[in-house]
Amino acid sequence: MPKSSPSIDMTPMVDLAFLLVTFFMLISQFRAEEAAVIDMPSSVSDLVIPDKDIMMILVDKDDKVFFTVTGQDTRRNVLEKMGEKYKVTFTEEQKKEFSNMSSFGVPIRQLPAYLDAGSPEKKKAIQDQSKGIPLDSVACELCDWVFYSRIGAPKYRVAIKGDQAASYPAIRRVMDILQEKKVNKFNLITNMETGSAE
């Protein structure tokens, strides 16, 4: 009887593993982490939302409002315009940080501190303390964010990503702001309906 080796030939397994690694590497897209956890409602709609050229307003379950717009140059532009309007100066690093990050939900006065925070934990702490982007009619920062984004990128699609548990008045307020800025056509981002749709 030939003495069989206790080590197994792992080549096929390794082949498969690396095939899968390659597959998942190519298929996955990295997305900067969203500032808010949002559990979207589901719908039967099957319109695919594009990844680029989009301006998004997020409303989380506590009705806090977040904002994001795609494109590094657009983001930088919008930040500079907002800084001018609200007399907040941003350093070059802060601008860079802003153009690379995802959604944010702090008033513009807190934005420099938020951008300087560095670690995600510190950012989260600042985020949790703030009440989101102010919407009230006296100091409607969201209005200006939308306005300058529209100027910087007029072709952008506008989408609202709301949490299931967000209250309607909050969403309504966002819709009203969009309409004030002459955005009458927008998307509501939802998950694909599973099962119950017949």
Add this chain to the structure above:
Amino acid sequence: MAELNTDEGGGGKKKHSKQRAKKSSTRIDMTPMVDLGFLLLTFFILTTTFSKPKAMEINMPVKDKDLTDAEKNKVPAEHTLNMILTKDNVVYWYFGVADPNKPLPALNKSNFSKDGIRKVLIAENNKRHNAFKQIEDWKKEVAAGKLEEADYKEKVKAFRAQYKTSSLIVLLKPDKDAKYKNVVDALDEMAICNIGSYALLEANQVEDMMVANANTYK
């Protein structure tokens, strides 16, 4: 496994070469590589999201403050179904207009389940004309590949124009307790029931009162 055979095959020589250099195995220990491979694999599997979010598109009417009352669209009361969305995923619905100077219409309670508001909407739609069935047939034809998507849209458009004055109009009125989910569900029902004309409004004071009453005397 690829293994180089260094053996020349010569009897005498073989012994000699073995003495000269210890034959080292060309097999490499692949365990660390495999470890790393699987680590990456796990990472990518966990971070990949396959289902991309979908979106529904809504067009809001232009808000023009200069519009006079006469210019605004008036909806025929007999074809108007009001849906008041309120807390706990409840929908109250009634026909016509709630005029505080007249006896108020009775509220019907429903929900977003399959047998809830959907049945009412489909029944009402069918009562007026066979819009629901007709569009549904076209949808099936599109799914079967018999009808082009563009043609379908044209047909639906023409159909809607033809029955413009007699089709069901749904007014969605989420009140202050409604959740965003309810609104999306309601818009979804509009798509499922092929309702062409609907509007997203806000519940007025009379309706708030009606809902409050309905909640008290249930």
